Amino acid sequence: MTRARPLDLTGDVRALTAALVDVESVSGDEKVLADAIEAALRPLAHLTVVRDGEAVVARTELGLAERVVVAGHIDTVPLAGNLPSRVEGDLLYGCGTTDMKSGVAVALKLAAAVPSPVRDVTYVFYDCEEVEAVRNGLGRLARTRPELLAADFAVLMEPTDGEIEGGCQGTLRAQILTRGKRAHSARSWYGVNAVHAAAPILDRLNAYQAREPVVDGLAYHEGLNAVGIAGGVAGNVIPDECVVTVNYRFAPDxxxxxAREHVSEVFGGYEVRFTDGAPGARPGLTHPVAAAFARAVGGAPRAKLGWTDVSLFAGLGVPAVNYGPGDPALAHQQGEYVSLGKIVECERRMLDWLGTA
Incomplete structure (x- = not known):
């Protein structure tokens, strides 16, 4: 079996990021990287290490009054000719540089460099975040080993360009259906065209005014959009069904x-089928541990305009934020990169937080 080179957790965090990036770990194929992470953490006497599938959990057990989770996924989207990594000036290019192996590198450095933090820490490195939720390694831990995720506060090291992003939006997808009657297109008047009947659905979407609520001091911006439309069975048949798929991104209030009730109301009079959904998470910045984190990191927290696994922590009753060195606008791009300076800055700020009361 292929093995990764041993990871050096004592060296420079920028070099560690490059080493992580160069270990291919597309969702479902994280074993080599998980093995390398486990091998690097097990020798550290101040950590208790647990392996669960391709997830690795490492915990301090100091009996301190507070416990925090620092978590990051180790998988990436499929490669696009963007490995191995390369450096150009201050930028490190490669698949997963921003989403989110730079954040994982910072977390690994913390795990090695802070044997006596002021708060007990659980480090979680998990698999299959970039695919369907049922495969998500963090979700698996929440279902089967929830005690490993118990904490007062959590930091998910998703790319945020070095700024705190509180909470996350919820998301749902729904199918809006129209019905018609098939007929030969040469004698279309004998049928009812279901695709034509979908026009009012698009009109409602065009006229939709998205909410911009402020939740716990952070401004969110909702969105309800068509993300797909399907109808028709042949080039000479009047379609008898049309499906408009919509995605609703909603604020955590x-x-x-x-959210389902709202979408049903918007499309009143139509058949609505909900295909999937996940709740959002409130910012959680009022907790004393979260406030201490915000002071250490600095800057003005902003809302996470997207869905992340902070939602999972919220479901466990753990307030959580997103914070990482990568730029979220670059995630999943072929030319994905991360600023080396941002990685160093993120490491410094996290060290300040874990080393001060």
């Missing part, structure tokens, strides 16, 4: 059920 709405529950998933309230």
């Amino acid at each position: 709405r529950s998933l059920e309230e």
Whole structure:
């Protein structure tokens, strides 16, 4: 079996990031990287290490009054000719540089460099975040080993360009259906065209005014959009069904059920089928541990305009934020890169937080 080179957790965090990036770990194929991470953490006497599938959990057990989780996924989207990594000036290019192996590198450095933090820490490196939720390694831990994720606060090291992003939006997808009657297109008047009947659905979407609520001091911006449309069975048949797929990104002041009710109301009179959904998470910045983190990191927290696994922590009753060195606008791009300076800055700020009360 292929093995990765041993990871050096004592060296420069920028070099560690490059080493992580150069270990291919597309979702579902993280074993080599998980093995390397486990091998690097097990010799550290101040950590208790647990392996669960391709997830690695490392914990301090100092009996301190507070416990925090620092978590990051180790998988990437499929490669696009963007490995091995390369450096150009201050930028490190390669698949997963921003999303989110730079954040993982910072977390690994912390795990090695801070044997006596002021708060007990659980480091979680997990698999299959970039694919369907049922495969998500963090979700698996929440279902089967929830005690490993118990904490007062969590930092998910998703790319945020070095700024705190509180909470996350919820998301749901729904199919809006129209029905018609098939007929030969040469005698279309004998049928009812379901695709034509979808025009009012698009009109409602064009006229939709998205909410911009402020939740716990952070401004969110919702969105309801068509992301697909399908109809028709042949080039000479009037279609008898059309499906418009919509995606609703909603602020965390709405529950998933309230979001479904809203979409049903917007498309009143149509058949609505909900295909998937995940709740959002409130910012959670009022907790004393979160406030200490915000002071250490600095800057003005902003809302996470997207869905992340902070939602999972919220479901466990753990307030969580997103914070990492990568730029989220670059995630999943062929030319993905991360600023080396941002990695160093993120490491310094996290060290300040874990080393001060």
